[in-house]
Amino acid sequence: MAKTRCTDRVVGGILASWRYDISGISPEMRKDYEQHLAECARCSARQKFHRGLDGALAVLTSLSAFFFLFALAVLRHIKPLEHVAFNILGLDTVSMYEMLVSAAVAGLCFSIIAFLLVLTATPAPSYLGGIAAERARIIEARLPQALRSLRLR
Numbered sequence: 001m002a003k004t005r006c007t008d009r010v011v012g013g014i015l016a017s018w019r020y021d022i023s024g025i026s027p028e029m030r031k032d033y034e035q036h037l038a039e040c041a042r043c044s045a046r047q048k049f050h051r052g053l054d055g056a057l058a059v060l061t062s063l064s065a066f067f068f069l070f071a072l073a074v075l076r077h078i079k080p081l082e083h084v085a086f087n088i089l090g091l092d093t094v095s096m097y098e099m100l101v102s103a104a105v106a107g108l109c110f111s112i113i114a115f116l117l118v119l120t121a122t123p124a125p126s127y128l129g130g131i132a133a134e135r136a137r138i139i140e141a142r143l144p145q146a147l148r149s150l151r152l153r
């Protein structure tokens, strides 16, 4: 990725400052940048890397929100945890429980905020949507003709 050089350093620099995201500019202005991305191996590799990063961030933050939700569900439904807190750790059950619940709620709120920030600040939604559309096209191409004609109705 770093070995090949950019074919047009000015355009490459502009693209780098946008994190190789040209989805926000008008289609007429986009043409030059799309052409450069098609010609320049370095910039197209970097664009792929950054979109992969955005996708990974979106997946990680949504997973983290899910795990905090799971922790809350566990706290609500598992009584042995209270036994551990009370008898083994010698903690007051109510304060222990409240501490864990507030930690889980804070974690859940933080994860949701992080997830929303990723979705609004990066082109992750269109990137992930593009991947989903691509997969759907591949699956549809593999479907037998009989099934495809059914789907078109």
Ligand SMILES: [Zn+2]
Pocket (backbone or CB within 6 Å): 005, 006, 007, 008, 011, 012, 036, 040, 041, 042, 043, 044
């Ligand atoms: Zn370039």
